[in-house]
Amino acid sequence: MKVNGESIPAAEGLTVSKLLEQLGYQVSRIAVEVNRDIVPKAQYDAYALHDDDVVEIVCFMGGG
Numbered sequence: 001m002k003v004n005g006e007s008i009p010a011a012e013g014l015t016v017s018k019l020l021e022q023l024g025y026q027v028s029r030i031a032v033e034v035n036r037d038i039v040p041k042a043q044y045d046a047y048a049l050h051d052d053d054v055v056e057i058v059c060f061m062g063g064g
Contacts (some may be wrong), residue, residue, distance in 0.1 A: 003055045010051045016044040019055070031058045 001010040003019070016032055016039055032039045033056040039047050049055065 001049060001051055001053045001055060004057055010049050010053065014049045016047045016049065016055075019059070020044065020051060023057070025057060025059070029060050031060070032056070033058070 003007060010034070016034070017027075019030070020027055020030070020032070027041065027044065032044070034049065034053050036054075
């Protein structure tokens with residue numbers, strides 16, 4: 001699987017939530033896209049990831 005352009009292994013049973021936790025992301029300030037489809041936050045716990053998936057994680061930044 002590719003995450004933000006880098007290859008990482010997709011462990012069996014890996015979900016979006018588990019991936020985000022593993023990578024240290026704060027769920028409240030991000031958006032996740034898998035294979036060019038946005039995954040709603042409500043589906044993070046159930047959305048299973050696979051070896052051939054392409055995941056993009058976008059962090060929202062505050063500022064002025």
